[in-house]
Amino acid sequence: MLTTLLHIDLNELPVKGLDVQILKDCILTKEKHEAFFINNTAVLLIKSGSLRLSFRDVFFELFENDLVVLSKGASLAILGTDPQLQLFYLSFSTSFAIENCTKQALLDAFYFLSGKSVRKVSLDLKSTLVVSLIYKLIYQVNKDSAIRQAATELQRISFNLFLYELRCIYGHFVSDYHLSFTRNENLTIQFLNILAIHFKEQHSVQFYAGVLYVTAGHLNKVVKQTTGKPVKKILEETLIMEAKNRLDDDQITINRLSEELGFNSPSSFSTFFKKHVGIAPSVYRSSLSK
Secondary structure, eight states, rough: OOOHHHHGGGSSSSSEEEEEEEEEOOOOOOOOOOOOOOEEEEEEEEEOOOEEEOOOOEEEEEEETTEEEEOOOOOOEEEOTTOOEEEEEEOOOOHHHHOOOOOOOHHHHHHHHSSOOOEEEEHHHHHHHHHHHHHHHHHHHHOOOOOOOOOHHEEEEEEEEHHHHHHHHHHHOOOTTTOOHHHHHHHHHHHHHHHHHHHTTTOOHHHHHHHHHHHHHHHHHHHHHSSSHHHHHHHHHHHHHHHHHHOOHHHHHHHHHHHHHTTTHHHHHHHHHHHHHOOOOHEEEHHTTT
């Protein structure tokens, strides 16, 4: 599956130049050990299990919470996986990055990451939560055709958030990569980090503003200037995205899901979900099996 994805022509996909997947059961067959050249820049985050690679003729192994950027044109051989392997996968073309980066600093980050043999990075829990959250956001936009048709700007915002976070992560690990965040960018990144950890139990703008020692109005203004969306909108979209992902699991009841997402009752969760999606959670779950 992973080898197939790395060979895909991204220009043939519904969102031209961008592919994002949440992969499970990535068992490697014996015939997939041959080296090949990567067609597009790809970013992998291991959710569980392990993945063994030969990248630019250097062997390394990825484990849970490890992240790596596989640059376009590099030689890669997938040597092995284990049955528990699950990972987040995002691949994008150079043209997509150029067209969708809103700031030169992010475009510079893309060129840096795609042009070097960047070693793997073992993320801490907070960074893993943030990156996973953004992966899921992009995945949900791409997966839902009804959203995708009207979400060019949301795709752009989520992709830029992804590059922001990569830029921050590799700034801590690569000595010749210098960060230059503005005050607004720093505040936005701090907000996203806190959001990734607390969005299930904290649904108010005031909470996030208080943690960051700013007023709710200031936080909204800065986040909207940076991402194009106010704090409440990002929080609501994050909750909906997580709800949709969890509804895909038949083992979790709607009552339990509403509790996990911090709602006072299943009815308040259903009202919130229907307001933003247009249908009740139970109806959405039924539509997934069709």
